[in-house]
Amino acid sequence: MLTKIIEKKWFALVSLVLALLALWYAAALVMNGKQIIQNYERKHQTWTYSQVIDQAYTVKRPMLPAPHQVAIELKKSIFDKSVTSKRSLIYHAQITLNSTLLGFALGSLLGILIAIGIVHNKTLESSLMPWVIASQTIPILAIAPIIVVVLGAINITGVVPKAIISMYLSFFPVTIAMAKGLRASDTLHEELMYTYNASAKQVFWKLRWYSAQPYLFASLKVAIAAALVGAIVAELPTGAQGGLGSRLLSGSYYGQTEQIWAALIVSALLGSILVWIVGLVEKRLLSRRGGPANV
Amino acid sequence: MLAAQTEIESAHTSDKTYPQREMISVEDLSLIFPSPDGEVNALSNINLNIKQGDFVSFIGPSGCGKTTLLRVIADLEKATSGGLKVNGTSAEDARLNRLYGYVFQAPGLLPWRNIRDNCALPMEISAQSSEHQTKQIDKYLKMVGLQEFHNKFPWQLSGGMQQRASIARALCLNPDLLLMDEPFGALDEITRDHMNIELLRIWAETQKTVIFVTHSIAEAVLLSTHIVVMSPRPGRIIKVIESPLPRLKTLAVRDQEAFHTLAAEIRSALADEHAID
Known part of the structure; x- marks a missing residue:
């Protein structure tokens, strides 16, 4: 038993x-x-x-709030506030979600395009790849304010600068995985396309694009989580008026540890949901070929 | 066009006395693969002529170059020296003109396409109309007995069914030449017998030239009009045997005296050359 x-x-x-x-x-x-x-x-x-x-569990501004204190704060800022209120976590989560999704879309697109370039052109691979890798060694905290300030100087403000920082973090895993995936097609299938006298374009759209998909989806899960981190980081140092990052920042200004933890938990939930949605799309698209494992 | 028409008609009426044009002619062809520990003579001084409408088997032990020779004809490998004409043109032009259909040892179906769309692939690539595609797919899926499975995905089919689908895919382009590299090697004997008879029927129906790589003597005798016996190190042709059996055979032919005589002739040719050591 x-x-x-x-x-x-x-x-x-x-x-x-x-x-x-x-x-x-x-x-x-x-x-x-x-x-x-x-x-x-x-x-x-x-x-x-x-x-x-x-x-220890009732003190104001505790060093570490107990779980039930965080739960109460979550209830207050999610269910007791209207979603348009600046004190509602839903309001802030939705601001962060906007730039996450825009950044994710841009980053995935950029990642795929760079990978296509790399796979089809040896010169591009040797000239572009070191920059792609170097871009990820720069601390995002250092470069995020620069991007926001520079874009602000040319009157680009709001969601776009944040999305660009998300894109900056999320294109990398997509580039690496797609560069591998686009080269992962079966030799037998490649020879088959050769006997059909298929053009390079046909080989790409009928073979490589599909054999890369399992790799693409694995990297999209990493990319969407990275895009969320990028959006939050972008909201931290730039004095953004809304978003989970700004909640974290104001929480730490005023020693509101419950507020910090509540925002952290909402961002973790948001990340999980986003990764889960990508997984769902993956399952739907790849199940007909016998499941994601069967490529 | 008119000549081709006459040829097909005469093929229907007479058994093997109609005028045949040359489909493949190989002259002094050699292929050397470079390797870290010396060169490998994959093919050495190959001379071979195959006429239109013939069913020719390449037989020999592994390493005798039978698959390599088929791949050279398909322009998947380049010969080191010697001449090769496929339907009067170079192997490359034949490939560029999509003259042949190639059936690999493994089915090689695209896992993200159902059986119908897999068969459509070569026709999509050669930009044929969708009405024509549908017509061809229906015709050949029926011929290989898979019409009910047209919307299944490859993983839902058995190995034998997948291989039949890959044959249908090759036939859909209606090529003059069918190159088959041990297509039934992975199948059990019962399925294999069935597939052999199906293939003979399709060949008789479509009047194609078939080149068939196998290491089964029985399969070679059952199918072929000509049997090319090959030997390894270096890969070479040791004998070309013309079959005395009728072009269209049934499984019952295996009980006939002539079947066993031919099989014995192939076996002794292989043994004479110490092809199997």
Whole structure:
């Protein structure tokens, strides 16, 4: 009976979540407790451990808010506010989502185009590839404000500069995977196209484009997550008025740790949903060829 | 055009005495593959003529160059020296004019296309009208017995059915020449027998020239009008045997004396040259 329960998938999941919550509560107690004790000692007051435990989960501006405090903050900023309110996380998530999706679309397109160039032209490969790789070694935090300021100087503001930073992060995995995928077609299929006297264009659109798709989708999952990170990072240093990044920033200005954690959890959820949607499209498109594994 | 018409008609009436034009002529052809530990003589001084309408089998042990010779004819490999004419032109021109259909050892169907769309592929590439495509696909899928499976994807079909689909795909372009590289090598014997008879029927029906690579003596005897016996190191032709059996055979031919005599002749040719060591 007991072994049967342990073998269940939900059992593993629930135990993991419970373990994480226990760890979180313990960490909150230690980190906030230290702060409370310091407070008492600064005021030369006596304190007991029961006092510390009492206050660790209720103190204002805790070092680490407990899970239930974050849950309350989430409820307040998601369900208790109208979605047009600047205090609603849905409002901010939707701003971030806009630039994520635009950046993801631009990045995927750019990635695919660079990969096509690289695969069809040896000179492009040797001249472009080092720049593609170098672009990813530059810290995005350093380059994001520069991009926003430069684009702002030529009157490009709003969603576009943020999307460009998302694009900057998301084109890379697509380029690498597509460059591999476009070369991954079966030799037998290539020879078949050769016996048909197919043009390079026909070989691309009827063979390479399809044999690259499993690689493309694997990279699109990475790219959409990277695009979300790019959008949030772009909202951080630029004084953006909205978006999950600006919530993180204002939370840290005012020591609102619950607000920071709530924004973090919403962005994690948003990322999971986006990756899940890409996976769904992948499954739909690749299942007819016998599943994504069967290429 | 008129000449071709007469030829087909005469092929229907007489068995093998109609005037045949040369489909393949190979003259002193050699192919050397460079390799790190010396050169490999894949093909050495090959001389061979194949007439239009013949069913020619290349037989020999592995490494004798039978597949390589087929690939040279298909312009998939380039000969190092010697001459080769396919339907009176170079192998490259024959390929560019889509003269032949090539059936590989593996079906090689595109997994993202259903059977119908797989058959359409060569016709899409040669920009044929969609009405013509539909007509051809229906005709040849029926011929290989897959008309009910036209909207299935390759992974939903057995290996034998996939190979039949790949034969239908090759036939859809209606090529004069069919090049087949051990197309039934991976099939079980029962399916293989069935496919052999189907192939004979299709060949008789379409009057194509077929070049068929195999390492089965029984298959070569059952199918061919001519059997080219090959030997390895270096890859060469040791004997070309013209079959005394009728062009269109049934499986019952295997019980006839002439069948066994021919099989024995091939076997001894292979043994004489120490082709199998």
